[in-house]
Amino acid sequence: MFFLKDKVDDLDFLRKADISPTKVAKALIELFGEMIFIHGFVHGDPHPGNILVSPRGQGRFSLVLLDHGIYKELDPKFRLDYCKLWKALISLDVPKILELGEQFGVGKYAKYFPLIFTGRTIYSKSALGTQVSGEEKTRIKQDLSSLGMDDISSFMESLPPDFLVILRTDGLLRSILGNLGAPRHVRLLAYAKCAIYGHEEQSRLESGAINRLSLRVKTSISYLHLRILIELARLLVQFNDYKHKIKDKLSWMLLKISRDVLGWYKPLM
Secondary structure: OOOOOEEOOOHHHHHHOOOOHHHHHHHHHHHHHHHHHHOOEEEOOOOHHHEEEEEEEOOEEEEEEOOOOOEEEOOHHHHHHHHHHHHHHHHOOHHHHHHHHHHHOOHHHHHHHHHHHHOOOOOOOOOOOOOOOHHHHHHHHHHHHOOOHHHHHHHHHHOOHHHHHHHHHHHHHHHHHHHOOOOHHHHHHHHHHHHHHHHHHHHHHHOOHHHHHHHHHHHHHHHHHHHHHHHHHHHHHHHHHHHHHHHHHHHHHHHHHHHHHHHHOOOOO
């Protein structure tokens, strides 16, 4: 049985092998996060047929990547800038996002980076990982409706080739995570961690032992800060979900009570 393999998002297979889909999602996104942000090496076509899960017993598993002829090695400067971009996206550092947009050559279109990668606008007041408000959805629709085909073409043509590979890879990974039912914070947290460590990687290589220790502490603090942001957002989502469930439960109870009372009560003639 432990020699069997199947597609990464085959939920029936995972269930029979007693493997947690969320753990598979976490392992998958951390694997690709390390590959992209730290090593600058990207598998260009991670669809489910190219990623298999191999059970190891007692809920353990290995991920198996196929089709190794379509890797892309990222330009070192692009890798570092992409790490900086994700740090800015997590903390919604608007000036830094716009500055990096200029470096990536997309100019004014950089304001769409948060929407593309994290699902919120650049001036969003919504917590990271939460659903955007109705007002913000309206603003997004208005903003996107003002874009023409020329704008979209200009944006895509302005992106460096490495960025196009990243967009395709991230899109396929998000689809797999969705099929696995993984919470949104799993991807955000993995990317935040890998972006921070990837950003400090070059400095660590160029530093002495003492400076390397200092960088390690600094990196851990930066990651802790971003993790707190993401975890607070996750807790907010859980609280809102719990609040809605309680509200629905109370509404159901009131409706049931009302029906019972109305069914029992007979007006006097």
